[in-house]
Amino acid sequence: MGGEYIGRVSVRARLNEHLLQIGGHIGYNIRPSKRGKGYGNKLLELALLKAKEMEIEKVRITCDVDNVASRKIIEKNRGVLDSEIPNSETGVGKLRYWIDIS
Ligand SMILES: CC(C)(COP(=O)(O)OP(=O)(O)OC[C@H]1O[C@@H](n2cnc3c(N)ncnc32)[C@H](O)[C@@H]1OP(=O)(O)O)[C@@H](O)C(=O)NCCC(=O)NCCS
Numbered sequence: 001m002g003g004e005y006i007g008r009v010s011v012r013a014r015l016n017e018h019l020l021q022i023g024g025h026i027g028y029n030i031r032p033s034k035r036g037k038g039y040g041n042k043l044l045e046l047a048l049l050k051a052k053e054m055e056i057e058k059v060r061i062t063c064d065v066d067n068v069a070s071r072k073i074i075e076k077n078r079g080v081l082d083s084e085i086p087n088s089e090t091g092v093g094k095l096r097y098w099i100d101i102s
Pocket residue numbers: 027028029030031034035036037038039040041042062063064067068069070072073076
């Protein structure tokens with residue numbers, strides 16, 4: 001089968017305390033040359049379907065305050081902002097969202 005690598009997404013079934021604060025259930029990355037074409041948005045849409053299959057009811061998802069593309073993707077996929085917390089690992093604040101998929 002052919003095809004080329006565009007990006008990846010991971011869905012975590014369970015969160016420990018650190019992931020609840022900083023990482024969240026879903027992480028994604030689009031290859032730099034493929035960004036800005038709608039793939040990131042689609043990837044989160046598909047990941048939420050997967051999370052539902054995995055019987056997660058509320059998806060925790062986070063992004064850096066300055067990550068405009070990721071914020072847009074999360075908000076387009078019904079992300080509701082819960083809080084902003086400092087991240088001592090990077091010095092950049094983390095926005096923490098919930099997406100209710102129950
Ligand atoms: C965040 C990321 C996944 C976005 O992927 P993408 O395929 O470029 O996103 P999309 O093409 O679906 O764009 C989503 C929105 O962000 C906007 N956007 C894309 N790149 C942008 C940029 N650099 N600056 C501002 N807005 C941007 C798009 O115009 C689109 O907005 P719209 O819905 O109003 O049209 C990608 O930039 C990436 O992999 N970044 C590095 C890893 C990362 O940050 N992962 C997320 C961790 S929370």
